[in-house]
Amino acid sequence: MKKIFFEGEVIKGKALGRTLGFPTLNMNYNGELKGVFLGRAEIFYKTYNGVLNIADILEIHLFDFSQQISPKEKIKIYIGEKIRETRKFKTLDDLSSQIAKDVLFAKNWYNSHAN
Numbered sequence: 001m002k003k004i005f006f007e008g009e010v011i012k013g014k015a016l017g018r019t020l021g022f023p024t025l026n027m028n029y030n031g032e033l034k035g036v037f038l039g040r041a042e043i044f045y046k047t048y049n050g051v052l053n054i055a056d057i058l059e060i061h062l063f064d065f066s067q068q069i070s071p072k073e074k075i076k077i078y079i080g081e082k083i084r085e086t087r088k089f090k091t092l093d094d095l096s097s098q099i100a101k102d103v104l105f106a107k108n109w110y111n112s113h114a115n
Contacts, residue, residue, distance in 0.1 A: 004079045006058060009072045017061060020096045022103065024059040025069055027077060038080030038106050043069065051099070051106045052079060055086050061099070063107065081109070 006027060013026040025041060031054075039052025039060050050062040058077055069075075083102055089095040 005076055006079075007074070007076045010069050010075055011057070012071050013057070013059065017059065017099075020092065020099065022061045022096075022099050024053075024061050025075060027058040027075065029054060029056065029058045033079070035085050036083045036102055038083065038109060040078040040080070042076040042078075043073070049106070049110045051083070051102050052077065053086065054079075061103065063103075063110075 006029070008027045011026050011028055013024060015023075017024040025043070033054055035054055037052045037054065039050050040047050041050060041060050041062055042048075044067075048062040048065045050060045050065075052061075053059045060077055083105055089098065
């Protein structure tokens with residue numbers, strides 16, 4: 001995992017990821033880096049693997065994490081390898097299908113790179 005990370009507060013999102021079955025933690029972002037990446041988040045003194053989308057905000061879907069997080073909770077997000085560029089999808093089904101592929105790719109990557 002790369003050493004690049006962002007630290008900040010959770011913000012309330014639009015809940016689209018949750019609607020599609022891929023809930024995310026969101027953080028404000030104003031940088032130039034864009035795309036879908038392997039990611040990790042440190043929250044409550046524990047680190048979780050996930051998939052990170054960077055566009056106008058940072059959105060990370062964490063594996064094996066189901067806690068409700070209040071806005072303003074502090075998190076640290078680590079950025080890993082880039083999976084793909086961001087793009088617009090014609091339908092929510094297309095988006096959901098792509099997220100599922102991204103999640104499968106990431107889980108396979110983490111499993112093959114486990115210590």
